[in-house]
Amino acid sequence: MKLYNQLLELEALKAICEGNKADSSILLGALDKNYFYTDCAKQAFERIQFLAKERTEIPSWSELITDPTLSENYREVLVNYNGPDNTASDKVYSAGLIKNLNNYRKAREMHAISERITSELTKESLDVDKVYQEMYESLLTAKAGKDISQCFTRIGYNSNVDEVIKGLLTGKSLRYIPTGFKGWDDVNGGLPRGKLGIIAATSGGGKSLCANQLSLNMSLQGAKICIVPLEMSKEDMMHRFLANKTSLGMSDITKAEELTREDKRKAYKQFKEFEAKIAESGASIDLFHPTEDIEMEDLLFILKPYEYDVVIIDYIGLLKGVDGDDQWRKMGAAARFAKRWAETTKASVLILAQLSEDMVIRYSKMIKEHADLMWSWNSGKLSETDGHTIIKVEPQKGRNQAQQSFYLKVDYTKMSMVDASEEEKQYYEAKKKGQESQEKKYQSKEYKSTGSVDSDLYSGL
Secondary structure (H helix, E strand, O other): OOOOOHHHHHHHHHHHHHOOHHHHHHHHHHOOHHHOOOHHHHHHHHHHHHHHHHHOOOOOHHHHHOOOOOOHHHHHHHHOOOOOOOOOOOHHHHHHHHHHHHHHHHHHHHHHHHHHHHHHHOOOOOOHHHHHHHHHHHHHHHHHOOOHHHHOOOOOOOOOOHHHHHHHHHOOOOOEEOOOOHHHHHHHOOEEOOOEEEEEEOOOOOHHHHHHHHHHHHHOOOOEEEEEEOOOOHHHHHHHHHHHHOOOOHHHHHOHHHOOHHHHHHHHHHHHHHHHHHHHOOOEEEEOOOOOOOOHHHHHHHHHHHOOOEEEEEOHHHOOOOOOOOHHHHHHHHHHHHHHHHHHHOOEEEEEEEEOOOOOEOOOOHHHHHOOEEEEEOHHHOEEEOOEEEEEEOOOEEOOOOOOOEEEEEEOOOOEEEEOOHHHHHHHHHHHHHHHHHHHHHHHHHHHHHOOOOHHHHOOO
16 A cells, blocks of 8 residues: 555645635644655645644635745645645535545554564564554554654653653743733633633623633733634624723714714724734734534634634534533533643633523533633622622632632723722622622511421422
8 A cells, every 4th residue: 555645635735725714724623744744745734834823814725836935846746736626615525635644644654663563573682562562552643643652641760741840840831821810810820721711600791791801811911812702793892892992982882973083093093002012922812703603623623723822712502513402411522622622732712601590500510520710700799889890700610720719890881801909899798798688688577477488498308
């Protein structure tokens, strides 16, 4: 059997460049350079990856074959490719390309294994157990498509933890992106990379507002953010961002025809200044609106080539394939995939979810089980002060992080969330205590008026 097929490799490259964005991104995200054998295809593939990451856009075939960063000989090979004009127009075609390239990759791995075995057998001495273990791991690598040894961390004999220890002690191993909320960051550093986080609140509690504020804050720290707003258009999102970063409020923008020319000019300038500030560090906020219903797996494969630091999905209940009689299981499976994807890509994934009045994620408790971090709040316990709303964010989970509550002040006219002051925190707690006292008085009155407690409460005891 041949160990590679140059025409197949060129066909895959052209399919990536010429297909629609969603299917091309899925194909690009599913492959890596090990799927290609020829130097020409490898260099072209790595160039596509680089451009996709830098520009959030896959280059066209015509752009690739004229790219001066590729050698002249390689460009000539690409120009002279006369294969089929098929593009990554559907999953079946893409899956076929991936399968065939993967079979050639496995064949190359097996060929390399056979050569190593032959080499070992010709030596005067042979450590059978050592060679057997090496070949076993090589076969696992061939099957998995990655070096299986990287999945093991060893302490003790033949240790490989030095780099991890030094990274932890110097603060470089587990990197955190500051959220911009001091109540959380001062204790926990920020949002951990490569983890799955959940933002959950009761209906109308400001989950999307919180996610948007996080994206603005983290972009100022140099992070590349992608928000997937499954229930808001780009106009809806930009409406909120403009209110947040300019002197205009939500209602001002809604009635834009009443604004003066100076008001419009000032707001435009303010927003462009914010853009310039985050652009200086290479940061960005992308809004990705799928053209059709999309599953978690396809969504994250599409986003993989662009190497985001944070992906925010608003919200999990609107993804394709998570409804039906076993919704809890499907949502749990989607969350688990997001967790594994985050670990592999070292990106942070934030999923927004609905919370019940008793502070439990609706439809699927399994979402929390897979999460490394979970922020939650009950919008029914919000407190008003000076026209603003105070919320108490209560972390229900925080792997290797303190589950310390913190307070935020919400301004719906500006669609903003900032740290609450000490006075505002005290006001929140005092009002909450007053509400609880009133509830107890009400319950006491109910008891006195009936003279008894509902016997159903004791049924089954």
